[in-house]
Amino acid sequence: MKPREASADARIYRSIFEGVLSRKLTPGTKLPEPELCALFGVGRAVVRRALEKLAYDGIVVLRPNKGAVIAQPTREETRAIFEARLGVERALVELAAQRATPADIATLREQLHEEHEAMHRFDQPSWARLASTFHLRIAALAGNAILEHYLTELVSRCSLIVGAYESAGHAPCEHDEHTAILDCLEARDAEGAMAHMSAHLRALETRIETSRMPGAKGLAHLLGIDPA
Structure with missing residues (x-):
């Protein structure tokens, strides 16, 4: 792959991913290849690579002979994703509490500062990206590449769910929760870090x-019929 093509591939991925986080691209939105080619000035091969990566990360669904659409997580998928993420992140934060250095903590403090600034300028795409990065940086400090790989996939899928279905106005709460986790890491309080991460x-x-997710309301509900 040529460097220019790789750059375009990443730009398409980032644009679609941030469109999801900013709620401009909602679940079920179609992503026609010809239109993406025209918008980004690239060929179909580049667009397809970006869509395949998005599909691998659970952000897009590739439908045979119908093209790509933004994924539509169900309640069941959401429960399973969060259940898996809880187990993985508890293990990672416990290891990070044991292995993080003072320099690592200082880097995470700077990360939280950037998060805080993005929150106060109402830059939702940047804040969402930084919030996800905070979790991934903790994972890197744990020193377990296998668990880190699992979390990277889970964070991508959670980002779609949160961007599309989280009720608005909770960024300050989430920022405070991140701060509490980091305080425990700095104190090497593994139990406290796991408890705060779980909460x-x-x-x-x-x-x-979840009421807005596919399958959350059955046909009987939509038609106003009491199934009993």
């Missing part, structure tokens, strides 16, 4: 508006 992820899951 953070459970609170995030409760803010997901």
